[in-house]
Amino acid sequence: MRFGTLTNDVAIDLGTDNTRIYYKGTIIDEPSVIAYDTYDGTIVALGKEAEEMMGRCPDAITVVKPLSKGVITDFDLACRMINGFLNKVIGGVLKPRVMISVPCGITDVERRAVCDAVKASEIRDVYLIEAPIAGAIGANCDVSLARGMMLVDIGGGKCNIAAISLGQTVIGRSVKIGGGDFTNALIDYVMEKHDMLIGEQTAEKIKKEVGCAFQRDNNDSILIGGYNTKTRKPEKILIYSEETREAFSGLTEKIAAQIRSALDEMPTELLGDIMEDGILLIGGGAMLYGLAKKLRIELGVKVFLAENADLCVARGAGSVTDNMDKMSENTYVFTKC
Ligand SMILES: Nc1ncnc2c1ncn2[C@@H]1O[C@H](COP(=O)(O)OP(=O)(O)OP(=O)(O)O)[C@@H](O)[C@H]1O
Numbered sequence: 001m002r003f004g005t006l007t008n009d010v011a012i013d014l015g016t017d018n019t020r021i022y023y024k025g026t027i028i029d030e031p032s033v034i035a036y037d038t039y040d041g042t043i044v045a046l047g048k049e050a051e052e053m054m055g056r057c058p059d060a061i062t063v064v065k066p067l068s069k070g071v072i073t074d075f076d077l078a079c080r081m082i083n084g085f086l087n088k089v090i091g092g093v094l095k096p097r098v099m100i101s102v103p104c105g106i107t108d109v110e111r112r113a114v115c116d117a118v119k120a121s122e123i124r125d126v127y128l129i130e131a132p133i134a135g136a137i138g139a140n141c142d143v144s145l146a147r148g149m150m151l152v153d154i155g156g157g158k159c160n161i162a163a164i165s166l167g168q169t170v171i172g173r174s175v176k177i178g179g180g181d182f183t184n185a186l187i188d189y190v191m192e193k194h195d196m197l198i199g200e201q202t203a204e205k206i207k208k209e210v211g212c213a214f215q216r217d218n219n220d221s222i223l224i225g226g227y228n229t230k231t232r233k234p235e236k237i238l239i240y241s242e243e244t245r246e247a248f249s250g251l252t253e254k255i256a257a258q259i260r261s262a263l264d265e266m267p268t269e270l271l272g273d274i275m276e277d278g279i280l281l282i283g284g285g286a287m288l289y290g291l292a293k294k295l296r297i298e299l300g301v302k303v304f305l306a307e308n309a310d311l312c313v314a315r316g317a318g319s320v321t322d323n324m325d326k327m328s329e330n331t332y333v334f335t336k337c
């Protein structure tokens with residue numbers, strides 16, 4: 001990716017699972033987690049450090065994810081988390097401008113909350129950019145063309161399905177299915193099939209190491225530990241790729257159905273462009289092995305996974321930030337709030 005002049009401005013991709021902050025050509029990636037003192041409210045830890053405390057801390061410390069399904073659910077903690085990350089990344093920089101991505105298809109109140117959460121920090125101005133537009137730019141697509149492009153951003157909490165043309169979202173919807181639902185589906189599957197209680201971190205490991213939406217070449221397996229609820233003893237078992245495919249099939253079909261229904265709504269000209277060029281997948285959830293292939297078969301349309309799919313939104317928002325002044329006559333890509 002070619003970046004313009006590196007400014008003091010900052011871009012933020014505020015996600016359900018991860019917050020990515022772009023500053024001067026570099027992206028800092030932190031879990032969207034904050035830990036605070038339960039009694040006096042002071043912040044104890046942020047990001048990776050706070051995530052490590054999840055499920056392991058005493059009552060005196062509360063660990064929270066301030067976003068759920070792509071939207072802010074705890075405004076005060078979201079403000080403090082954003083402020084903490086900004087201080088960490090750009091501490092000392094006087095009042096930068098901040099570009100922040102928002103999912104498409106969210107309400108005005110939810111957009112306002114994102115804006116206000118950033119404004120609570122010492123910054124100059126806040127600009128909003130729709131995540132699919134930023135993601136397309138981050139995947140090196142030219143969003144200014146009069147040509148329909150379809151992008152599906154599968155994050156941790158939600159799935160954004162968008163058709164873009166001339167720098168704007170023509171059709172955009174947010175579906176409440178994300179990588180977290182795949183993780184939960186594995187937890188439920190292992191309980192149902194193996195009477196085994198496993199934690200979220202174990203399920204994440206299975207998903208990333210042997211998980212698949214389309215058959216892997218080898219039916220790989222992973223040895224995991226859990227608690228057998230029948231024998232009431234800890235146990236180790238092998239989980240196979242094919243089992244994960246079974247656990248995920250309902251979710252992949254739901255995503256395919258949502259994309260199909262977005263395609264049904266598409267104006268004919270745009271639909272023709274998308275049928276020719278295919279659909280681009282971005283977001284960490286899209287990195288599930290074989291998901292692009294599975295969707296291609298379900299939909300009968302070419303589906304591609306972007307390179308470094310989880311970083312596309314931050315990369316694109318960062319690129320727009322660095323070129324913001326040159327783009328000021330072309331402001332359709334972002335809006336000031
Ligand atoms: N290799 C992988 N295989 C499967 N899933 C993956 C992989 N890498 C990351 N993920 C999943 O991606 C999800 C996080 O994606 P991402 O960071 O794009 O979400 P987010 O931007 O925080 O959330 P959202 O955009 O929904 O608000 C998690 O559920 C994680 O388990």
Ligand SMILES: [Mg+2]
Nearest residue numbers: 015155156283
């Ligand atoms: Mg995201």
